[in-house]
Amino acid sequence: MSAVEAAAVSSGKAQSGAAEAIHVENLHKKFGQLHVLKGVSLSARDGEVVAIIGGSGSGKSTLLRCINCLENPTSGIIRVNGEEIKLKADSHGHTVPADRKQIERIRSKLGMVFQNFNLWSHMTLIENVIEVPVHVLGVKRDEAIAQAEKLLARVGLAEKRDVYPAYLSGGQQQRAAIARALAINPRVMLFDEPTSALDPELVGEVLKVIGDLAREGRTMVLVTHEMKFAREVATHVVYLYNGLVEEEGPPEQIFGAPKSERLKQFIRNIG
Amino acid sequence: MLGLLHSLEIAVGATIVGLLIGTCGAYGKLYGGPVVRDLLAVYTTVVRAVPELVLILLLYYAGTDLINQVLTAMGYQRVDISGLVAGIAVLGFCQGAYSTEVMRGAILAIPQGQIEAARAFGMSPGLLLRRITLPAMLPFAIPGLANLWLIATKDTALLAVVGFFELTLATRQAAGVTKAYLIFYLAAGALYLAVTLFSNFLLGRAEKWARRGMPSVKEAR
Numbered sequence A: 001m002s003a004v005e006a007a008a009v010s011s012g013k014a015q016s017g018a019a020e021a022i023h024v025e026n027l028h029k030k031f032g033q034l035h036v037l038k039g040v041s042l043s044a045r046d047g048e049v050v051a052i053i054g055g056s057g058s059g060k061s062t063l064l065r066c067i068n069c070l071e072n073p074t075s076g077i078i079r080v081n082g083e084e085i086k087l088k089a090d091s092h093g094h095t096v097p098a099d100r101k102q103i104e105r106i107r108s109k110l111g112m113v114f115q116n117f118n119l120w121s122h123m124t125l126i127e128n129v130i131e132v133p134v135h136v137l138g139v140k141r142d143e144a145i146a147q148a149e150k151l152l153a154r155v156g157l158a159e160k161r162d163v164y165p166a167y168l169s170g171g172q173q174q175r176a177a178i179a180r181a182l183a184i185n186p187r188v189m190l191f192d193e194p195t196s197a198l199d200p201e202l203v204g205e206v207l208k209v210i211g212d213l214a215r216e217g218r219t220m221v222l223v224t225h226e227m228k229f230a231r232e233v234a235t236h237v238v239y240l241y242n243g244l245v246e247e248e249g250p251p252e253q254i255f256g257a258p259k260s261e262r263l264k265q266f267i268r269n270i271g
Numbered sequence B: 001m002l003g004l005l006h007s008l009e010i011a012v013g014a015t016i017v018g019l020l021i022g023t024c025g026a027y028g029k030l031y032g033g034p035v036v037r038d039l040l041a042v043y044t045t046v047v048r049a050v051p052e053l054v055l056i057l058l059l060y061y062a063g064t065d066l067i068n069q070v071l072t073a074m075g076y077q078r079v080d081i082s083g084l085v086a087g088i089a090v091l092g093f094c095q096g097a098y099s100t101e102v103m104r105g106a107i108l109a110i111p112q113g114q115i116e117a118a119r120a121f122g123m124s125p126g127l128l129l130r131r132i133t134l135p136a137m138l139p140f141a142i143p144g145l146a147n148l149w150l151i152a153t154k155d156t157a158l159l160a161v162v163g164f165f166e167l168t169l170a171t172r173q174a175a176g177v178t179k180a181y182l183i184f185y186l187a188a189g190a191l192y193l194a195v196t197l198f199s200n201f202l203l204g205r206a207e208k209w210a211r212r213g214m215p216s217v218k219e220a221r
Helices: A003-010 A060-067 A100-107 A125-135 A141-154 A170-182 A200-215 A227-233 A251-256 A261-270 B002-031 B034-049 B052-073 B083-109 B112-120 B125-162 B167-178 B181-210
Strands: A020-031 A034-045 A049-054 A075-080 A087-089 A095-097 A110-113 A188-192 A220-223 A236-241 A244-249
Touching: A020 A060, A034 A049, A034 A060, A034 A075, A034 A220, A034 A236, A034 A244, A049 A060, A049 A227, A060 A075, A060 A188, A060 A220, A095 A100, A110 A170, A110 B112, A125 A141, A125 A170, A125 B125, A141 A170, A170 A200, A200 A220, A200 A227, A227 A251, A236 A251, A236 A261, A244 A251, A244 A261, B002 B034, B002 B083, B002 B125, B002 B167, B002 B181, B034 B083, B052 B083, B052 B125, B083 B125, B112 B125, B125 B167, B125 B181, B167 B181
Parallel strands: A049 A220, A049 A236, A110 A188, A188 A220
Antiparallel strands: A020 A034, A020 A075, A087 A095, A236 A244
16 A cells, blocks of 8 residues: 555545645654654645644644645655655755746645745735735735725625734734735645634634635645644644644544543643 | 036945945845855955045055056056046945944844745745845844945045046135135035935935834834
């Protein structure tokens, strides 16, 4: 059985016919002496919502950031849309993307949403949303604006289009950041703890937007601390412990009948 | 008046050269390899350590001499480097060292997540510089760069020592001929002041524009 098939079998609810959007195999990441990821494999097929959970320092954010090479993996294979990211060793022995054009092209198909929003502060919301379509993807400006207005309306920020990010609440900024990521019409959405920096009363509005996206069948990889939410929207849950996949499976199994002792304890502590 | 025009020409030219050097220098210092960083450290240290007057004399005389020696060695004719070009080059070289540090500080002040976001969406390094880094650092750089511009307008006076006809030399000549020292030097002072006031007005507008996405600091008091 090949690794791809194995991944498909292990990913409980996966639509076995759908193409594989993200494929990560035996990924290692070291920060100096610190071995953060010790051989992690992950797969997301079209339409799947993969939730990565785990304690602090388990490597879940690092795993997500390796998918688009914001962190360069030390070794391992990453395929996006079946295209393998070419890596090479630089003069210091670090692994870096071998082909800058390739990594830029792949990144422009992955819509990333950050914990701290990271909207561009010198641009209004509408400018933030059209920035990548216009300047990276070459979409015409008026088309991009029309599309951006729809997206902002969708996340409930239509009337804030000409406001700068600093004048908005965290929840509004994160919703705008989701609109910015959607504007590139991404093959996969990557969420890196999207609600961790928010006040508790603002978490709901952001989760609602993400939940809507999940329900309409968007492919997503989501790092989150919101267990209830992961259980609701995910089709597949991966529990990381200390740089390794400790247990994975459909949410009913992970949350309802966990096998590993560590996962049981993790769920007890959080729930 | 011709003197003032020459002074401004040099100040504008030197500031532009300085900004270009400063942008490259700051990038090199932040993201360059060890060799680039060391070279830039030598450049900024030496230029900021040596008095500008000494640098001007050194670069103006030694620099033109060196260029001509190289040219003759390569079999070309000697060229007469115009005072304007030499003045811009020399002052720009000095300005570059200071603006390297101003820009480096400004780039460090940008929330790094904004740069990370640009990378995550597939921006190339050039696009990232033009669309994100430069506009995002501007609010932090403008106060420092405004200082440099005002210093540049007055440093043009130093070029009088190499015989470049700018505002100060023109004043000295006019005052020497007419013996009306007080009036001419006061007039020159007033002209420098006028340049500064006008600059302040424009720089204030520029800073307001650059800070467009930032709430006023007064609200945070």
